[in-house]
Amino acid sequence: MTTDPYRTVRGRGEARVSVRGSEFIGHAMPASTVEDAEAFIDAVSDEYADATHNVPAYRIRADPLREWESDDGEPTNSAGKPALSVLKHEELENVVVVITRYYGGTNLGVGGLVRAYSQATKKAVEAAGIKEERPxxxxxxxxxxxxxxxxxxxxxxxxxxxxxxxxxxxxxxxxxxxxxxxxxxxxxxxxxxxxxxxx
CATH class of the missing domain: 3.30.70.240 (Alpha-Beta Plaits)
Structure with missing residues (x-):
């Protein structure tokens, strides 16, 4: 296990983005293990069980680093991958996000979905706040x-x-x-x- 400092989120953050009638709710949370990340994903999915999609992504410090995402029924690489890309771009570790989507009746296309999921992830991370942590x-x-x-x-x-x-x-x-x-x-x-x- 590396002893270097790393960037993570301070606490739980939530942010909403509306795109052409669809509502995207970004949830971000620190998680020190894959089990913590999966428990948070399950909790959000249960809380928003009526949503069209609950798209998860996480990056957990382990040996090696564990990264995972899912499109949860959205077109391939239109949802989970953009969410994970934001976490990578921000160089965040020990973090989990779930982006909840309520479909608004208008298809956004893959490009529109990528933008919406990226934006909701970014705003949720900003709401949670970023800090440097030492193991x-x-x-x-x-x-x-x-x-x-x-x-x-x-x-x-x-x-x-x-x-x-x-x-x-x-x-x-x-x-x-x-x-x-x-x-x-x-x-x-x-x-x-x-x-x-x-x-």
């Missing part, structure tokens, strides 16, 4: 009370998100960028003379 991992640290203050100080100095549980021992769960996890482990082992249990 993270959870680091679990368990120490005795004597070392807990030192360890907490190190974690707080990094600015990483963490949870602490004070029981017989003290456990910290730290969300750290993958690229910086080894450094954090080394600092804590040094500070506790190797007494910390780190997973």
């Amino acid at each position: 993270h991992e959870q680091v679990s640290i368990t120490v005795e009370y004597d070392d807990s203050g030192t360890v907490r100080g190190i974690i707080e100095s990094t600015g990483y998100e963490f949870d602490a549980a004070y029981e017989a021992d003290v456990s910290f769960s730290v969300r750290t960028p993958v690229s910086e996890a080894a450094t954090l482990r080394d600092r804590i082992q040094s500070a506790t003379s190797g007494r910390a249990k780190i997973e």
Whole structure:
């Protein structure tokens, strides 16, 4: 898994585009796994079950990168491919989109469909907002009370998100960028003379 930063969407975004009577509703959402992406596609398809088409596309960071799209009954390459092309053009990863279409009685032709699906995808992504994300991992640290203050100080100095549980021992769960996890482990082992249990 690469540790490089990547571009993704901030949250859920929705946008509407009307073209000659047809209504296109773009839905965009971050998704860190193929399962998350497919669950979102199913949820939107269920919510808009009365729509003429629900066209999905996603790009998920995996080894290798997973890309998928479907025309959902639209003419070949007129819907899913344009949606996926927008995600590629914006260099977005860990993102899923579904474009819902309500047919308005006028055939748009393949060119018209490509434009409409591209526009709805672009607007949904804009509504969701784009951010740069760094891959993270959870680091679990368990120490005795004597070392807990030192360890907490190190974690707080990094600015990483963490949870602490004070029981017989003290456990910290730290969300750290993958690229910086080894450094954090080394600092804590040094500070506790190797007494910390780190997973």
